[in-house]
Amino acid sequence: MRQPFRNASVYITLLLVIEAVIGLLLISVTAYYHAILTGYLSEIECRLVHGYLLNIYIFGAQLILTFLCSLSMWRRLWKRRCTPNIQLLLSIWLFYSCIIVASGLGTVWNVYRSAKVFENGAETSLIRGIDMYYSCPEWKLLWDGLQLHKECCGVHSYKDWMDADWMPQQQDSDNCSKAGGTNGILAPYTCCKRGCASSTNQDMPGDQQQGVSHNQQPFPSFTLDSIHTNGCLPVFCKALWRFLYILLGLALLSLKFLIMLCFVTKFIMQRQNENDGCCDNVGLTDDDGFPLVVVKYPSNVRCLVIGEEDLASDVAPDAHYCLCDESAEDDCEH
Incomplete structure (x- = not known):
């Protein structure tokens, strides 16, 4: 085929490479945030997230394979005379590319609309993890690692630990701290800020240990200034929405460059029709x-x-x- 303008093949190649790079970015970003989001969830919720994100992986792989293979196709087309078969091939290729990008946009939009499902699943999972903190070692490791690395405490705030069923109820003056005071806050060590010093109240009185089973360790008592007061669920939601906005941006970029690719291809086909059969x-x-x-x-x-x-x-x-x-x-x- 003739090139209707200078370096037409270069522009076509550049657009195809950009689409393949967008597919690679989709897979990389999804894998990164997939690992982050599943760090807040139990195995059941992790499977739910995996089911939603599987189509994003497929969308990215389709972009990579389709447009990298299209590079080879266009190299061969430039060396051939434009015929009705060539034009039919390009039309089918454009239609197939549009179907891929449209289905990918639908998948991203579905994940975006399911953000509330992710938030509710994370909240339920984290609350259940607090109740199973001592009875399930997996949840203890998850909560300790989460609060240590994300610098958060509890689901919505540090008060979630003090409201746990297995947490010993504080009496008298300790009730004031539970209502918002600054002393006598019971929370895991991982809620403590770096460099903070806990109170010497390592051993709780006997009446505070009545609700604690024999395999539980008493919590130390902290002051409000020595622990992280923000919850871990807002950190999860912030990471989730950042991920969704990046996905939408990449999907819209793929649509934008596909539109440019369609215009350039249609222009080339039109010029080939005008020049067909004459000099x-x-x-x-x-x-x-x-x-x-x-x-x-x-x-x-x-x-x-x-x-x-x-x-x-x-x-x-x-x-x-x-x-x-x-x-x-x-x-x-x-």
């Missing part, structure tokens, strides 16, 4: 102003000039007029 110079006439017709011929056949008397038929189709190729100019007979 660049049209409407050629002889010295007397009579039109000349050049018929395409194989390389081993000479170029013939048809006179006006041969075009006298009223039913003759309209002909395209052009000059012979410069390479065949010496072989033409006048």
Whole structure:
């Protein structure tokens, strides 16, 4: 095919590479945030998240495979003459590419609309993890690692630990701290800020240990200034929405570059249709102003000039007029 403008093949290649890079970014970003989000959830909620994000992985893989393979296709097309079969191939390819991007946008939109499901699942999972903090070692490791690395405490705030069913109830003056005071806050060590010093109240009185089973360790007592007061659920929601906005941005970028690719491809096909069957110079006439017709011929056949008397038929189709190729100019007979 002819290139309708300078470096047309370069622009086509650049657009195809950009689409493949967007697919790679989709997979990388999804894998990164997938690991972050599942760090807040139990195994059941992790499977739910995996089911939602699986289609994002497939969308990214489709972009990579489709447009990288399209590079090879376009390299071959530039070396061939434009025919109806070539135009049909390009039309089918554009339709298939649009279907892929449209389905990917639908998948991203579905994940975006399911943000509330993720938030509710994380909240339920974290609250259940507090209740199972001592009875399930997996949840203890998850909560300790989460509060230590994310610098948060509890689900919504540090008070979630003091409201746990297994937490010993504080009496008298300790009730004030539970209502918002600054002393006697019971929470895991991982809620403590870095460099903070806990109170010396490591051993709780006997009446505080009645609700604690024999395999539980008493919590130390902290002051409000020595622990992280923000909950872990807002940190999860912040990471979730950041991930969703990045997904939407990448999906819209893929749509934008696909539209550009469609316009360039359609322009190339239109120019090929205009130039099909004739040379660049049209409407050629002889010295007397009579039109000349050049018929395409194989390389081993000479170029013939048809006179006006041969075009006298009223039913003759309209002909395209052009000059012979410069390479065949010496072989033409006048």
